[in-house]
Amino acid sequence: xxxxxxxxxxxxxxxxxxxxxxxxxxxxxxxxxxxxxxxxxxxxxxxxxxxxxxxxxxxxxxxxxxxxxxxxxxxxxxxxxxxxxxxxxxxxxxxxxxxxxxxxxxxxxxxxxxxxxxxxxxxxxxxxxxxxxxxxxxxxxxxxxxxxxxxxxxxxxxxxxxxxxxxxxxxxxxxxxxxxxxxxxxxxxxxxxxxxxxxxxxxxxxxxxxxxxxxxxxxxxxxxxxxxxxxxxxxxxxxxxxxxxxxxxxxxxxxxxxxxxxxxxxxxxxxxxxxxxxxxxxxxxxxxxxxxxxxxxxxxxxxxxxxxxxxxxxxxxxxxxxxxxxxxxxxxxxxx
Numbered sequence: 001x002x003x004x005x006x007x008x009x010x011x012x013x014x015x016x017x018x019x020x021x022x023x024x025x026x027x028x029x030x031x032x033x034x035x036x037x038x039x040x041x042x043x044x045x046x047x048x049x050x051x052x053x054x055x056x057x058x059x060x061x062x063x064x065x066x067x068x069x070x071x072x073x074x075x076x077x078x079x080x081x082x083x084x085x086x087x088x089x090x091x092x093x094x095x096x097x098x099x100x101x102x103x104x105x106x107x108x109x110x111x112x113x114x115x116x117x118x119x120x121x122x123x124x125x126x127x128x129x130x131x132x133x134x135x136x137x138x139x140x141x142x143x144x145x146x147x148x149x150x151x152x153x154x155x156x157x158x159x160x161x162x163x164x165x166x167x168x169x170x171x172x173x174x175x176x177x178x179x180x181x182x183x184x185x186x187x188x189x190x191x192x193x194x195x196x197x198x199x200x201x202x203x204x205x206x207x208x209x210x211x212x213x214x215x216x217x218x219x220x221x222x223x224x225x226x227x228x229x230x231x232x233x234x235x236x237x238x239x240x241x242x243x244x245x246x247x248x249x250x251x252x253x254x255x256x257x258x259x260x261x262x263x264x265x266x267x268x269x270x271x272x273x274x275x276x277x278x279x280x281x282x283x284x285x286x287x288x289x290x291x292x293x294x295x296x297x298x299x300x301x302x303x304x305x306x307x308x309x310x311x312x313x314x315x316x317x318x319x320x321x322x323x324x325x326x327x328x329x330x331x332x333x334x335x336x
Contacts, residue, residue: 001077001151004055005166008063008070014328018043021066022093026178029212029237036215036239036266036273038324044100044182044215045241045322046330049315051089051104051187058089058102064330069094071165073155077147083140086147086190090155092165096172098180099159101152101194103145105185105218105315127193127223129200129230136224137196138252138259141189145197152194156207179210184315185248188216192238192262196223199234214238214263217318220251221259221282231262238263241273242280243321245312253283268321 018024018039028037043065050061059072076087087104125139158168162175183191191214199208219240223231240263242249252259261279311317328334 003151004074006055006059006072007166008059008068008072011063011068014332015064016066017064017328017330018066022095022098025098034236040213041215041241042322042324044180045217045319047100047102048182048184048187048217049319051102052107052315061330062091067091067093073165075148075151084144084147086144088148088152090152090165092159096159096162096174097177099156099176101181103183103187103190105183105187127196129228133228133230135228135231137193138189138222141186141222142193145190145193160206176210178212179207180212181214182216184217184318185219185313188219189222191216192219192222195234195237196231200230211237217241217315218246218248218313220248221261223260223262225258225260235262240265241318243268243312243317245309247310248313249280250283
């Protein structure tokens with residue numbers, strides 16, 4: 001198990017992207033808000049996108065976005081033979097009120113990571129929801145959540161007690177008040193399963209009570225029906241983002257099991273994020289995937305003839321769609 005801790009720097013011009021971001025996040029998604037918050041989506045999308053980098057890069061980008069002097073803890077576990085490639089970042093705002101748990105998605109260059117994505121069901125594919133029964137989940141995703149489950153809970157417990165993630169003896173100005181969970185691709189599926197696990201356990205009720213929202217980007221399906229009523233308590237807090245042409249949200253294919261999405265789905269079409277009337281449906285087969293890979297290599301003109309392209313799944317495409325106009329980006333330039 002690898003744990004790395006760094007502290008975010010202070011902001012300098014032209015940053016931060018958002019002033020008083022901790023206060024904004026503390027005020028968002030209260031009283032069961034049923035709609036996505038564009039600022040929350042951009043902030044969490046930035047974290048999910050840069051979760052593929054190292055701890056220092058994540059801390060730098062989240063400082064620029066508006067969380068100066070925050071604590072950033074990386075927790076990772078890799079067991080190649082067991083198809084475990086689990087990385088979680090836990091970020092705590094300087095004041096202590098806000099904590100973000102961000103799961104890294106599938107690493108493109110790690111073949112074992114892709115094999116884990118294809119592992120539909122073994123003994124690890126049943127998620128217990130305490131007195132509310134059980135639900136079948138994607139085994140590979142679930143195994144990766146479980147691999148770093150306890151160390152992540154330790155960090156959340158420290159934040160809940162009003163202590164610093166960098167120095168557990170140091171008292172923060174506030175204890176944890178608002179928890180957000182996020183991730184791109186596999187990371188989004190892990191974020192959803194983490195929320196289900198926390199909310200389904202009476203032992204972690206104090207953490208579940210502070211969960212404000214789960215924002216995912218390009219997330220594949222992680223749970224299979226029929227769904228117990230306990231899922232209904234978590235689904236309203238899940239906000240899934242899907243860009244046009246991204247094939248990953250349509251996986252696993254239908255013949256591999258009755259997997260489905262939960263929560264609210266927002267699709268990016270014609271330059272706008274709009275709430276979908278129905279969730280993305282699973283592929284009936286796998287024929288679309290080879291075509292989506294070919295589309296990745298096609299020219300921009302030819303790409304328009306493909307319904308799906310893996311290019312649309314990249315975290316940079318999601319982040320480009322999430323950035324607000326007329327505001328500085330995490331690179332220090334301005335969106336037109």
